[in-house]
Amino acid sequence: xxxxxxxxxxxxxxxxxxxxxxDLGAIVSDTPAVAAGVFTTNKFKAAPVLQCQEMxxxxxKFSGFLINSGQxxxxxxxxxxxxxxxxxxxxxxxxxVPADELLPASTGVIGAQFDMDKWEAAMPGxxxxxxxxxxxxxxxxxxxxDTVHKLAGVTVSLAGGDVRLLGMCKGAGMISPKMATMxxxxxxxxxxxxxxxxxxxxxxxxxxxxxxxxDGDTSTNDSVIALANGASGVDVATDEDRELLRGALxxxxxxxxxxxxxxxEGGTKVAFIEVxxxxxxxDAELVARAVGNSPLVKTAxxxxxxxxxxxxxxxxxxxxxxxxxxxxLEIGGVLVFQNGTPEPGDMDDLLGPIMRKxxxxxxxxxxxxxxxxxxxxxxxxxxxxxxxxxxxx
Amino acid sequence: xxxxxxxxxxxxxxxxxxxxxxDLGAIVSDTPAVAAGVFTTNKFKAAPVLQCQEMxxxxxKFSGFLINSGQxxxxxxxxxxxxxxxxxxxxxxxxxVPADELLPASTGVIGAQFDMDKWEAAMPGxxxxxxxxxxxxxxxxxxxxDTVHKLAGVTVSLAGGDVRLLGMCKGAGMISPKMATMxxxxxxxxxxxxxxxxxxxxxxxxxxxxxxxxDGDTSTNDSVIALANGASGVDVATDEDRELLRGALxxxxxxxxxxxxxxxEGGTKVAFIEVxxxxxxxDAELVARAVGNSPLVKTAxxxxxxxxxxxxxxxxxxxxxxxxxxxxLEIGGVLVFQNGTPEPGDMDDLLGPIMRKxxxxxxxxxxxxxxxxxxxxxxxxxxxxxxxxxxxx
Numbered sequence: 001x002x003x004x005x006x007x008x009x010x011x012x013x014x015x016x017x018x019x020x021x022x023d024l025g026a027i028v029s030d031t032p033a034v035a036a037g038v039f040t041t042n043k044f045k046a047a048p049v050l051q052c053q054e055m056x057x058x059x060x061k062f063s064g065f066l067i068n069s070g071q072x073x074x075x076x077x078x079x080x081x082x083x084x085x086x087x088x089x090x091x092x093x094x095x096x097v098p099a100d101e102l103l104p105a106s107t108g109v110i111g112a113q114f115d116m117d118k119w120e121a122a123m124p125g126x127x128x129x130x131x132x133x134x135x136x137x138x139x140x141x142x143x144x145x146d147t148v149h150k151l152a153g154v155t156v157s158l159a160g161g162d163v164r165l166l167g168m169c170k171g172a173g174m175i176s177p178k179m180a181t182m183x184x185x186x187x188x189x190x191x192x193x194x195x196x197x198x199x200x201x202x203x204x205x206x207x208x209x210x211x212x213x214x215d216g217d218t219s220t221n222d223s224v225i226a227l228a229n230g231a232s233g234v235d236v237a238t239d240e241d242r243e244l245l246r247g248a249l250x251x252x253x254x255x256x257x258x259x260x261x262x263x264x265e266g267g268t269k270v271a272f273i274e275v276x277x278x279x280x281x282x283d284a285e286l287v288a289r290a291v292g293n294s295p296l297v298k299t300a301x302x303x304x305x306x307x308x309x310x311x312x313x314x315x316x317x318x319x320x321x322x323x324x325x326x327x328x329l330e331i332g333g334v335l336v337f338q339n340g341t342p343e344p345g346d347m348d349d350l351l352g353p354i355m356r357k358x359x360x361x362x363x364x365x366x367x368x369x370x371x372x373x374x375x376x377x378x379x380x381x382x383x384x385x386x387x388x389x390x391x392x393x
Numbered sequence: 394x395x396x397x398x399x400x401x402x403x404x405x406x407x408x409x410x411x412x413x414x415x416d417l418g419a420i421v422s423d424t425p426a427v428a429a430g431v432f433t434t435n436k437f438k439a440a441p442v443l444q445c446q447e448m449x450x451x452x453x454k455f456s457g458f459l460i461n462s463g464q465x466x467x468x469x470x471x472x473x474x475x476x477x478x479x480x481x482x483x484x485x486x487x488x489x490v491p492a493d494e495l496l497p498a499s500t501g502v503i504g505a506q507f508d509m510d511k512w513e514a515a516m517p518g519x520x521x522x523x524x525x526x527x528x529x530x531x532x533x534x535x536x537x538x539d540t541v542h543k544l545a546g547v548t549v550s551l552a553g554g555d556v557r558l559l560g561m562c563k564g565a566g567m568i569s570p571k572m573a574t575m576x577x578x579x580x581x582x583x584x585x586x587x588x589x590x591x592x593x594x595x596x597x598x599x600x601x602x603x604x605x606x607x608d609g610d611t612s613t614n615d616s617v618i619a620l621a622n623g624a625s626g627v628d629v630a631t632d633e634d635r636e637l638l639r640g641a642l643x644x645x646x647x648x649x650x651x652x653x654x655x656x657x658e659g660g661t662k663v664a665f666i667e668v669x670x671x672x673x674x675x676d677a678e679l680v681a682r683a684v685g686n687s688p689l690v691k692t693a694x695x696x697x698x699x700x701x702x703x704x705x706x707x708x709x710x711x712x713x714x715x716x717x718x719x720x721x722l723e724i725g726g727v728l729v730f731q732n733g734t735p736e737p738g739d740m741d742d743l744l745g746p747i748m749r750k751x752x753x754x755x756x757x758x759x760x761x762x763x764x765x766x767x768x769x770x771x772x773x774x775x776x777x778x779x780x781x782x783x784x785x786x
Binding site: 077220312315316386389 | 438465696710732
C-alpha cells in the first residue's frame with residue numbers, strides 16, 4: 001500500500017452497527033493539512049455535511065477525519081448539529097487534536113439521533129487503535145451495505161521526490177452522485193497550496209465519482225474530502241507537478257468509483273456507458289444517466305439479455321437533444337442499431353457472450369457534436385431488493 | 394358493463410405471443426367516429442405511433458383500432474412503417490372498413506420486425522370474432538406482462554339522454570408516462586365535435602394516466618386514443634354536458650391509471666404521493682416523481698418498512714425549489730417530519746400498520762405555494778426483477 005507519510009488511522013466497534021462490527025473510524029495527520037471537500041447537492045444535507053462545509057469555509061488547515069457508520073445523522077435538526085459538534089469535542093480530547101481541526105462524516109440510517117453514551121464509551125478504544133498501518137480497518141469501519149472495503153493508493157514521482165495518495169470510500173446503495181454519493185477520504189503527503197488542491201479535487205471528482213450510478217438516489221451524506229499534509233517534504237509548485245498529482249488523484253478516484261459500482265448492492269455487472277457525438281456534455285450526460293438508471297436496462301444486464309431496444313428507448317426519453325435517426329448503438333464493440341434500423345444478423349448470437357461478461361461497454365453515438373459522457377452503472381437484481389426492503393430489520 | 398352503442402370488439406391468437414394466447418385485437422365503430430389521441434414523448438416513436446399521428450393529423454373521422462401485443466414494431470425503421478400500413482390493409486379488407494380509417498397500435502418487444510404471414514393468417518379469425526359483447530377479449534389481447542385485463546366503463550346522463558364510455562388499457566412495466574406509457578383505447582357513443590373531444594382527452598390524460606409511475610421508463614409505444622361515434626344519438630352541445638362528459642372520461646381514465654399501478658410488474662403496493670404547497674405544479678411534480686421513482690423508497694414500500702428518511706432524501710435531490718426547513722411529511726395521515734426535525738414518538742409503532750396496507754398515502758407539503766401534484770407509484774420487488782431479467786426468454 002502507498003500510505004502517505006504523517007497520517008495515522010484507527011477504528012473501533014462502537015455498537016452503532018450490530019454484531020460488534022467496526023463502525024467508528026478516524027484519520028489523523030501529524031501536522032495540519034490543506035483540505036478540500038465536495039459535498040452532496042441534496043437539499044437535506046446531513047449534520048456532518050453542514051458542519052464540514054462550515055469548517056472548510058474558514059480556509060484553515062485540518063488535522064483529520066472522524067467518521068461513523070450505522071447512523072447518517074441526517075434529517076436530525078438542531079439536535080443533530082449539536083450532537084455532531086459534541087462528537088468532535090469527544091474525539092479531539094481522545095485523539096489530542098484541536099476539535100475545530102477534525103472533519104466529521106456519517107453514514108447509515110437517516111433520521112435517527114446519535115446515542116452519545118456510545119460515542120463517549122468508544123473514545124479510549126479509538127485513540128488506542130491509531131497506527132500508521134491500519135487504514136484497512138478505517139476503511140472497514142465506514143462500510144454499511146458494502147461487501148468489501150475500498151482502498152486505492154498511488155505513488156507519483158514529482159520533481160522534488162515521491163508523494164503518496166491514499167483514498168478510501170464506502171458506497172453501495174443510494175448512489176447517484178450529482179456531486180458524490182458516498183463517503184470518500186483522500187490522504188496525501190504532498191505540500192500544495194489550498195486553491196490548487198481544491199481545483200484538482202473538484203475536477204477529478206466530477207469525472208470519476210460523479211459519473212457512477214447504482215440506483216439514481218443521491219444521498220444526504222455524500223462527502224469527498226481530501227487532505228494534503230506536506231509530510232513528504234515534496235512541494236508541488238510547478239504546472240508539471242500539479243498535472244502529475246492531478247493525474248494520480250484522478251487514478252485513485254477512478255479506482256474508487258469502479259469499486260463502488262463493482263460492489264453495488266446486489267450487483268453482478270458493471271456497464272460502461274459511453275455517450276459521444278452529443279450537442280453538449282450535458283446532453284450526453286442526460287442520455288448516459290437515463291440508460292444507466294433505467295430499471296429495464298439494468299434488469300436486462302442482470303439477465304445477460306441483449307434486449308438492446310430498452311437502451312434506445314431510454315435514450316429516447318432522456319430529454320437530450322438529438323435526431324433519432326442519428327443514434328448509433330454498439331454493445332461490446334458490436335454495431336446493433338443505426339439509421340433508425342436494427343443491423344442485420346442474429347443479435348442474440350452476437351451479443352450473448354458479451355452480455356454474459358461482468359464488464360459491458362455500451363457505446364452510444366448521438367451525432368457529430370462535441371459532447372461526451374462516460375458513466376459507470378450497476379445492474380438491478382433480486383438481491384438489491386432484498387437488501388433494501390429489509391435494510392433496517 | 395357500459396358498452397357504448399355502435400361498436401364491435403374482437404380478438405384472436407395470431408401466434409405473436411406464445412402458448413396460443415390472444416394477441417391481436419380490433420375495435421370497429423359502425424359509423425366513422427370523432428377521434429383524438431395522445432402519444433409517447435419518446436424520441437423513438439414506434440411505427441404505429443407515427444402512423445396514428447399522421448392519420449389523426451388529417452382531421453378525418455375513424456372507424457376503429459387494430460392492436461397487437463407481442464411485438465412493439467418500434468425501432469424497426471422504414472420496413473416497420475411499411476409493415477404497419479400493410480397490417481391496416483389486411484385488416485381493413487377482413488373487417489370491411491376503409492384502411493385509412495383504422496388506427497394501429499402495438500406493444501411488446503422493441504426492435505423485431507413483424508412476421509406478415511402470421512398477420513395474414515389471423516385475419517379471417519379476427520373478422521369472425523367481432524361482436525358487441527367481446528370487449529373483454531380485446532382487453533385480453535393487448536396484455537403483455539399484465540396479470541389482469543383492464544376495463545373501466547361509465548354511463549353519464551346528459552341533457553339529451555345517456556351516453557356511455559368504455560376504456561381499456563394495458564400496461565404493467567416501462568411505465569412513466571411523460572405522456573401516457575401504455576396503450577389505452579376509449580370508446581364513447583356521444584356525438585361531440587372533434588376539438589372539444591381532443592381537449593377533454595388531453596386534459597384528463599394529463600391528470601390521470603400521466604400521473605403514474607412504475608419504473609420511470611417511458612415507452613416507445615404509448616398511446617391513448619379515444620373515439621366518439623355519436624351512436625347514442627345524444628349531442629354534447631352545452632358547456633354543462635361537456636363538463637359532465639369530461640368528468641366521466643376522467644373517471645374512466647383514473648380507474649385505468651389505478652389499475653395499471655395495481656398491476657405493476659411484481660407490484661404489491663400502490664403509493665398515492667400527494668405533494669402540495671410547492672411554488673409551482675412543475676416543482677410538485679419533480680418531488681412526486683423523485684419519490685415515486687426512488688428505488689429505495691420503492692423497496693421500503695415493498696418491505697413495509699417505515700424508513701421515511703428515504704422519502705425526504707428523494708425530495709431533497711428532486712431538483713424542486715423549496716426550503717428544506719419548510720418540508721412537512723405525513724404517512725397515512727401521521728405527521729412524521731417538520732421543521733427539519735423528526736416528530737417525537739415511536740414511528741415504527743405508529744407507521745407499521747399503515748405501511749403493511751396495500752394503498753399508502755404519502756403527503757408532502759413543501760411550503761405555502763399553490764403548486765400540487767398527485768402521483769400513483771408502485772413498489773419495487775424481487776418479482777419485478779425476475780419478470781424483466783427474463784422477459785424475452
